[in-house]
Amino acid sequence: MINNSFQKVIRERRSVRKFLPTPLKEEVIRAVLEDAQFSPSNCNTQPWDVHIVSGAKKDELVKALLDAYEKGNTSLDFTFDEKDFLGKYSRRQKAQGKAYYEALGVAREDYEERKKAAANNFKMYDAPHVALLFMPSIGDDVRVAADIGMYGQSLLLALIARGIGSVPQTVLGMYADTVREVLGVSNEMKLLFGVSFGYPDKEAPANSLRLGRDPIEESVTFHR
């Protein structure tokens, strides 16, 4: 069922970090992808290259990612380091981490439990499906990454409009070579992030997290 009330849809979306195993019907996944395809892009280049992984292939990917994670075999196409967040960005990032571990009931100093929680990323938080969002490398990549971001949000909203939960995952992009190898993707395609999706486990503590946003005055300057 589609819920087209935009305000409801955009406010209802949140990151889901525990999914039910129930797979989605292929026709539902296709309908979501048809919607996301309407995303805007620079010069209508539509540079998203999307790989949907389910079933046995997803199990194979999870196994390979957990192995790479355990061995510390990272392979990033684009840098990512939380230490690069300064000022208000660092404040927000820390608040998000604190709220998440509080929702899980994991203490700040409990390194082992935090590591286990982080590893859940590589199990796609038990989601039955994951979309890997690849892009071609063009220029300094920033314009293409903006297009992929547009596509990503369309995908999340197309999912939640149908009651399907999701979580975008940069962490999956930190093991780009592993993902490319399992999926047989060319080195020329760069992995920006993944989106795990499926029906949310409504009882799970991880899904009790509700993050607010700063007021628009923090982000918007009006010029008259």
Ligand SMILES: Cc1cc2nc3c(=O)[nH]c(=O)nc-3n(C[C@H](O)[C@H](O)[C@H](O)COP(=O)(O)O)c2cc1C
């Ligand atoms: C591009 C992108 C990458 C993200 N990467 C991860 C990730 O690797 N793992 C994770 O658990 N959440 C990830 N998130 C989810 C964010 O933490 C989340 O969107 C943010 O804290 C706001 O919470 P909300 O989505 O529930 O509104 C990512 C979000 C975006 C937009």
